[in-house]
Amino acid sequence: xxxxxxxxxxxxxxxxxxxxxxxxxxxxxxxxxxxxxxxxxxxxxxxxxxxxxxxxxxxxxxxxxxxxxxxxxxxxxxxxxxxxxxxxxxxxxxxxxxxxxxxxxxxxxxxxxxxxxxxxxxxxxxxxxxxxxxxxxxxxxxxxxxxxxxxxxxxxxxxxxxxxxxxxxxxxxxxxxxxxxxxxxxxxxxxxxxxxxxxxxxxxxxxxxxxxxxxxxxxxxxxxxxxxxxxxxxxxxxxxxxxxxxxxxxxxxxxxxxxxxxxxxxxxxxxxxxxxxxxx
Amino acid sequence: xxxxxxxxxxxxxxxxxxxxxxxxxxxxxxxxxxxxxxxxxxxxxxxxxxxxxxxxxxxxxxxxxxxxxxxxxxxxxxxxxxxxxxxxxxxxxxxxxxxxxxxxxxxxxxxxxxxxxxxxxxxxxxxxxxxxxxxxxxxxxxxxxxxxxxxxxxxxxxxxxxxxxxxxxxxxxxxxxxxxxxxxxxxxxxxxxxxxxxxxxxxxxxxxxxxxxxxxxxxxxxxxxxxxxxxxxxxxxxxxxxxxxxxxxxxxxxxxxxxxxxxxxxxxxxxxxxxxxxxxxxxxxxxxxxxxxxxxxxxxxxxxxxxxxxxxxxxxxxxxxxxxxxxxxxxxxxxxxxxxxxxxxxxxxxxxxxxxxxxxxxxxxxxxxxxxxxxxxxxxxxxxxxxxxxxxxxxxxxxxxxxxxxxxxxxxxxxxxxxxxxxxxxxxxxxxxxxxxxxxxxxxxxxxxxxxxxxxxxxxxxxxxxxxxxxxxxxxxxxxxxxxxxxxxxxxxx
Numbered sequence: 194x195x196x197x198x199x200x201x202x203x204x205x206x207x208x209x210x211x212x213x214x215x216x217x218x219x220x221x222x223x224x225x226x227x228x229x230x231x232x233x234x235x236x237x238x239x240x241x242x243x244x245x246x247x248x249x250x251x252x253x254x255x256x257x258x259x260x261x262x263x264x265x266x267x268x269x270x271x272x273x274x275x276x277x278x279x280x281x282x283x284x285x286x287x288x289x290x291x292x293x294x295x296x297x298x299x300x301x302x303x304x305x306x307x308x309x310x311x312x313x314x315x316x317x318x319x320x321x322x323x324x325x326x327x328x329x330x331x332x333x334x335x336x337x338x339x340x341x342x343x344x345x346x347x348x349x350x351x352x353x354x355x356x357x358x359x360x361x362x363x364x365x366x367x368x369x370x371x372x373x374x375x376x377x378x379x380x381x382x383x384x385x386x387x388x389x390x391x392x393x394x395x396x397x398x399x400x401x402x403x404x405x406x407x408x409x410x411x412x413x414x415x416x417x418x419x420x421x422x423x424x425x426x427x428x429x430x431x432x433x434x435x436x437x438x439x440x441x442x443x444x445x446x447x448x449x450x451x452x453x454x455x456x457x458x459x460x461x462x463x464x465x466x467x468x469x470x471x472x473x
Numbered sequence: 474x475x476x477x478x479x480x481x482x483x484x485x486x487x488x489x490x491x492x493x494x495x496x497x498x499x500x501x502x503x504x505x506x507x508x509x510x511x512x513x514x515x516x517x518x519x520x521x522x523x524x525x526x527x528x529x530x531x532x533x534x535x536x537x538x539x540x541x542x543x544x545x546x547x548x549x550x551x552x553x554x555x556x557x558x559x560x561x562x563x564x565x566x567x568x569x570x571x572x573x574x575x576x577x578x579x580x581x582x583x584x585x586x587x588x589x590x591x592x593x594x595x596x597x598x599x600x601x602x603x604x605x606x607x608x609x610x611x612x613x614x615x616x617x618x619x620x621x622x623x624x625x626x627x628x629x630x631x632x633x634x635x636x637x638x639x640x641x642x643x644x645x646x647x648x649x650x651x652x653x654x655x656x657x658x659x660x661x662x663x664x665x666x667x668x669x670x671x672x673x674x675x676x677x678x679x680x681x682x683x684x685x686x687x688x689x690x691x692x693x694x695x696x697x698x699x700x701x702x703x704x705x706x707x708x709x710x711x712x713x714x715x716x717x718x719x720x721x722x723x724x725x726x727x728x729x730x731x732x733x734x735x736x737x738x739x740x741x742x743x744x745x746x747x748x749x750x751x752x753x754x755x756x757x758x759x760x761x762x763x764x765x766x767x768x769x770x771x772x773x774x775x776x777x778x779x780x781x782x783x784x785x786x787x788x789x790x791x792x793x794x795x796x797x798x799x800x801x802x803x804x805x806x807x808x809x810x811x812x813x814x815x816x817x818x819x820x821x822x823x824x825x826x827x828x829x830x831x832x833x834x835x836x837x838x839x840x841x842x843x844x845x846x847x848x849x850x851x852x853x854x855x856x857x858x859x860x861x862x863x864x865x866x867x868x869x870x871x872x873x874x875x876x877x878x879x880x881x882x883x884x885x886x887x888x889x890x891x892x893x894x895x896x897x898x899x900x901x902x903x904x905x906x907x908x909x910x911x912x913x914x915x916x917x918x919x920x921x922x923x924x925x926x927x928x929x930x931x932x933x934x935x936x937x938x939x940x941x942x943x944x945x946x947x948x949x950x951x952x953x954x955x956x957x958x959x960x961x962x963x964x965x966x967x
Contacts, residue, residue: 339834340833358769
């Protein structure tokens with residue numbers, strides 16, 4: 194279930210940064226950022242922070258990494274792929290360093306309530322964390338479709354040169370969107386922490402692939418300019434069902450990995466196929 | 474080709490197109506945007522399959538299935554949009570897909586020789602064979618594209634708007650090359666919006682309208698007005714409608730403006746209600762002058778005054794706030810968000826009027842776009858259509874519409890009529906006149922001298938990065954403009 198949440202919230206932030214080829218690649222660092230933020234949250238609880246402070250710190254670290262990504266990419270005009278790839282190493286390494294290379298067991302706190310399963314007889318028996326994620330996704334749908342900020346993102350994704358010509362501050366927008374993506378990654382880390390009650394620096398390895406698959410299944414084109422939040426939420430759910438389905442069937446890990454790998458290739462092939470159809 | 478048809482869903486892109494070209498004949502294919510010329514090209518190159526009709530070469534049925542096979546059968550094509558690999562060198566591009574080789578090993582010496590011969594044929598041996606394409610100007614790139622088509626001695630050469638980015642002297646070279654090809658019995662299909670050009674170069678013509686061939690004949694037998702009437706299906710009385718307007722106070726002044734490369738020096742004063750033309754060869758710094766002035770490129774020295782106030786350091790955001798709009802010469806790569814909707818493209822610089830409480834209203838946006846589409850006579854199915862689906866002329870109207878929606882007071886227009894049909898051109902000329910009459914200021918860059926001389930109040934000429942003194946249009950003619958453009962202002966006097 195935490196898989197689902199992590200993938201869904203990150204997936205929708207992906208979707209949101211997915212407005213161009215530079216941005217979907219920011220998925221490349223999501224797994225390590227989720228690990229780092231969960232470790233930060235757990236460590237701060239161990240050191241005696243209040244749950245509220247721990248939550249704030251967890252999300253702030255995620256957003257901070259996004260901000261840093263954005264500043265480097267926009268400020269130095271670097272290829273996003275390289276920057277996020279580098280950040281992937283930095284975040285993972287920092288997580289291991291902070292956690293002293295082992296999982297950090299956090300004391301029970303109200304953070305765990307986020308992912309508590311409610312009484313199954315309860316109306317809509319979903320934990321609070323999922324509701325928060327769904328609410329944020331709806332907010333993001335509105336932001337992308339209806340606000341000027343969202344329209345500008347689509348414009349940058351469609352053609353950066355045109356966006357500049359139209360007076361859009363492309364650099365500023367990039368910084369904003371990477372920070373927002375970082376915020377969602379921090380949130381995913383928080384969900385992880387809430388569910389496992391521990392910060393694990395080796396968690397979410399390979400999650401990058403899930404997210405790319407989720408976004409492409411959801412209908413975004415990898416080359417930019419199209420896509421929707423609702424689509425990638427569905428994509429994220431699909432990936433989560435695949436994962437938990439494999440677990441329930443008692444398939445070993447490697448089967449899951451093979452299946453997910455194939456799904457990604459199929460999803461990208463589908464993207465190509467759709468583009469070719471659109472071109473005719 | 475006989476009775477070729479092609480439909481896309483309910484739209485009949487081509488209904489019944491027939492024409493024939495003899496050996497050594499130059500056949501002009503003319504028609505408005507959306508008349509079906511591009512679809513026809515794509516069928517000939519094998520990109521689309523025709524739904525009916527047949528194509529024959531030398532009496533043999535020809536079924537093009539892909540560009541490579543089309544080329545093997547002797548059909549070479551020069552597309553309107555440049556199709557070059559920007560990182561490869563000139564010679565690599567010219568021989569791309571046709572590299573001389575032996576057992577798979579590239580024969581570099583022969584490649585070099587063939588590329589040099591092809592460029593020499595076009596009288597353009599000044600282009601370095603080893604320069605990467607991305608370093609060339611658009612006109613030079615066009616030359617390379619043409620040189621590529623000449624490789625392998627094609628039987629039929631199809632040219633789609635080959636001169637749209639060429640200067641007059643390059644156009645002359647091209648015509649000379651066409652003449653030489655004609656003498657070698659190559660058949661040439663020449664697609665162009667420039668009717669005068671077609672008259673000069675072609676022996677016969679076919680007019681396409683709404684996907685049908687509506688007339689053909691000998692070039693010499695038919696007058697220009699008749700041809701225009703065939704194209705648009707109605708009479709155009711005046712290609713250059715003249716709407717009276719008079720200049721007011723100065724709104725934009727460039728003082729010794731110098732960019733990082735070009736321009737080296739630009740001085741001009743643009744007034745309200747004035748259309749100021751900038752002539753000159755391609756690559757001499759006209760586009761760069763507009764870009765520097767709009768804050769897209771950096772300024773090295775000199776100053777810009779907007780509404781008589783110093784405003785040298787700038788950015789596109791600030792210029793737009795000053796109600797200055799720039800129309801890019803490169804519609805596809807810079808001017809438009811091709812995969813976004815018409816509505817988005819029209820309203821992106823000014824969402825204010827189509828939003829409420831900070832949220833963009835889809836309904837208002839659609840309404841607003843619909844409005845502009847009607848006023849500019851844009852032919853499209855709906856405001857929610859992607860811009861890429863429109864023809865060149867309609868795309869250009871959307872690009873201009875964005876400046877109108879922005880309610881710009883100063884228009885910087887770079888080649889606003891490039892690659893669009895006569896009907897749309899006339900509409901754009903009229904629009905410029907109306908804007909000037911309403912007190913807007915227009916800076917109009919163009920390579921097409923007749924339009925500059927007919928539309929502008931004043932004209933300056935750019936030569937090697939330096940803008941000449943701006944003088945009233947009455948003091949210029951085509952010869953003096955061209956002489957100034959090539960840096961020989963005295964040559965025209967004799």
